[in-house]
Amino acid sequence: MxxxxxxxxxxxxxxxxxxxxxxxxxxxxxxxxxxxxxxxxxxxxxxxxxxxxxxxxxxxxxxxxxxxxxxxxxxxxxxxxxxxxxxxxxxLEIAAIQKLGRVLCARWFDLDACAAAASCVADANGAHSTTPTQ
Incomplete structure (x- = not known):
């Protein structure tokens, strides 16, 4: 960016x-x-x-x-x-933002919730079709 x-x-x-x-x-x-x-x-x-x-x-x-x-x-x-x-x-490299986001998410929230959110975002962007669990 x-x-x-x-x-x-x-x-x-x-x-x-x-x-x-x-x-x-x-x-x-x-x-x-x-x-x-x-x-x-x-x-x-x-x-x-x-x-x-x-x-x-x-x-x-x-x-x-x-x-x-x-x-x-x-x-x-x-x-x-x-x-x-x-x-x-x-x-600013977008990958740096994404990496920082994962680190902050892991610090502030539950790691499983972060992984589910990342899967949901990736699915919305067409990267893969993993459905997040609740």
């Missing part, structure tokens, strides 16, 4: 801690970094010091959620003056 996370405003200096934190901890694998196509971009600052608490506070809430599920971001951001935002490509 991919899209972009937007930071309000067009001044990267307002989010220097967040961008340095992202570059240091959540940069995409080299093979998956998109090329720069916009006329106005800036590189996320690798190797710059940052205040972790301030960096996390500067992140948009949805981006924090994606990162907590194993998401990653590009190595640059796009300046969008028309929308008054800075956009960072954000991606």
């Amino acid at each position: 991919f899209g972009c996370s937007s930071f309000e405003g067009v001044d990267p200096a307002c989010y220097q801690d967040a961008f340095a934190f992202l570059a240091e901890n959540y940069r995409a694998p080299d093979a998956l970094i998109p090329r720069k196509r916009s006329a106005e971009t800036f590189d996320l600052p690798k190797g710059h010091p940052f205040d972790k608490k301030r960096a996390i506070a500067q992140l948009p809430p949805l981006l924090r959620t994606y990162l907590s599920l194993g998401g990653w971001v590009s190595d640059h951001a796009v300046v969008d003056r028309n929308l008054n935002t800075l956009h960072v490509l954000t991606a």
